[in-house]
Amino acid sequence: MPSKRTAPPPETPGASKAGKASPSSSPRSCTRQSTPTRGSASKLDGPREGRKGAAAVAERPRQLDISDFPYLLRPAQDSRDFTALALEPGQQTRPVWIAGSGSLILEAFHPLAAHARDLLVAIAEPMSRPALVHEYRLTVHSLYAAVAAGLTPGDIIAALQRWCKNKVPPNVARFIQQCGKSYGKVKLVLRKARYWLETADPAVLRVLLQDPEIARCRADHGTQVPAVIAAEGAGYGPSLLAASQRGATPEASSLLHGDDDDNDDDGANGPVIHAVQIRDDKVSAVAERCLALRYPALEEYDFRNDHVNADLDIDLRPGTQIRPHQEQSLNKMFGNGRAKSGIVVLPCGAGKTLVGIAAACTIKKGVVVLATGSIAAVQWRDEFLKWTNVDPASIALFVSGEKSPFAGSTGVLITTYAMVTNTRARAGESARMIELLTTREWGLMVLDEVHVAPAQTFRTVVGCVKAHAKLGLTATLLREDDRVDDLNFLIGPKLYEASWLELSQQGHIARVQCAEVWCPMPSEFYEQYLRAGARSRPLFCAMNPTKFQACQYLIRYHESRGDKIIVFSDNVYALEVYAKKLMKPFLYGGTSNAERQEVLDYFRNSPDCSTLFLSKIGDTSLDLPEATVLIQISAQYGSRRQEAQRLGRVLRAKRRNEEGFNAFFYSLVSKDTVEMVYSAKRQVFLVDQGYAFRVITQLKNIEDMPGLAYATPQARRELLRQVLAEAESSSWRAEEEKEAAGLLADGNMFYSREGRPAARQGGSKAGPTAGRISSAVSGGRDMTYHDQKKRANKVFTEQKKAPHSNFFKAIAREKERRKKQVDHGSSA
């Protein structure tokens, strides 16, 4: 067995593919309907959230952009014209270039790059960070985050002047000034379970209240004049010291002042604040409007002065060492001693859970954690118990199988998005848990995998769970629709984004070698592929016999090195055929939980099981640190997010700190097919993170491999016959749709006839599919699905009962061996 871990598999050298085509955003949409507050519908192919016919959709408010500050040195000159670039004296000692478009290019190889990078991370969005040259961009959100962290526009411009090789373009300076001017003027404050829109400047409040959308969101429907209060110092947090009142309702006054008016005089010198109460269900709508009106509403929580909500006894266990990137994330959140709401972006396996837990330990008030599913929720509870001294009785789990409130006045409540957004009438335990969740104030709400759920889910969650601070966690702030920007007002700005390359260099995540293996299609397959409709083409791509052979070759190569391999296929039919032919276990949406657990344990612990086939159920939240190699045979079109998340499965490799260790990620692509286009799109995010995809056009001596499948024309013809039969049937499509519907990670997406993502119209069974009309009318489509599902499970179970295949014989042998070991141990 070769021992060198860095060696890539034998191959005929091909071209490197770093720096591929830029992503095109595929339109997507959400299942649920929301209040039609915005549009930009023209960009979409399918109906979108909130769309009830074009007429009902209001124009999406345009946010401030650097294009509002044109860069024109002479007529007809645009921001990409660098002919008049004025260089600063001593430009060689500076590592940054700045363009009139707001782009910042960092020479990462420059001796002073590390210092400049700290500034760029604080003020700009990282766009692309490969090894030598990084690109950042100044955006309104990045500048708001910078100002929130305590930088003034003057500081930002002065720092840019210090680090840039060329003069800071005047339009960029104006843009920075403009963003800084309005930031921090307006706050959204939660007090005594009610939301208030507050500002110290009455003119600003007048502007905001004149907006019809905001006016509609007022709790008093505009019947009261704004409350006027005086607050402590510049930071008017929940600890109001005194109040004066001109026209506020007695109720508003009492809420704003607190019930105890003993210290009325103490705050007489504080600034005057003007406030209106906002309806609970309209908080995100108001935040969105404020952003569009260029007065982003700041959400900060002065938890140290919160004497209203009960304290939670929670601390990190002694000896817990927070990693540098975790510390940086927390510094961004608690920079000024208060908790800022926002999003932390860390690669898979970098330790997002501990960031959320450490934030909870800092705030020390009630915490709500929203996870993507029950398994993830249970993992959160285990992590709380592992990293903190919190009393287990203070942790409540609210998932489908378990609904137990915490003891005492406050605690940690862990639940799933689905539990909160489920609109069915509740009774018993569920009703009590919902009441616990929605009727109190929480110090912190942690939103795990914040990129996955549709915006409406977050609107619902933000509307019904009243939390002072919100922390979103994700590895990839990517969606193929244009809804990522919505998170800026639904949760908060991006607080921190770590560089994948840096973390792998520091050993916090594994180093990965990425390769795209081109698999030519035999002519008879290619002919049928060209004839097939767009919907069936992915099946031909996945079932390409050359791809199967490449997969077989790579599995054999890596198994011989002692690697553990995960093979991903979105196409369930291909998944089953590959796994059965290669005699490997496979898991997909229809596999029962018990079966999943059994197979996963077997993969983790048995030396006899080195390869596991997974459908998209394995894309996220699957903790398999044993896996060191990924092979992707079929994927979800051009999804950058899926590509990054799949790569994430090997980033947590246990052996990552071994000398010279490398994990491997292979994407098998059928040559000259639509897969090549999608593959290029999928890789964009990873290429931007600094990963280079090598292209393998020929696997060395593959034709000499013993037992190579589909080596004869007859075998290939037989395979083609089966694939054609499968393409005819719609059962595999139904299977896939069902699988997609079961996954929150898909944001309730499915695919239209043309192979483009389109909107689901209603419940899980609705939506256009390529099934036959007769089956759709009779409901036979679902019948086919159930039959198919049963059949697949039956085969699997039968195999388990009768271990006639090598794989199941191996399982039986392994069980026997362990039993003997145990018997031997106990008799000894």
Ligand SMILES: Nc1ncnc2c1ncn2[C@@H]1O[C@H](COP(=O)(O)OP(=O)(O)OP(=O)(O)O)[C@@H](O)[C@H]1O
């Ligand atoms: N500071 C730390 N010290 C030691 N171990 C840590 C630390 N932070 C995280 N870990 C460990 O690293 C592993 C990965 O952490 P975690 O599951 O939080 O990653 P993640 O970023 O949430 O990954 P994913 O996005 O794939 O869910 C866990 O086993 C966790 O216990």
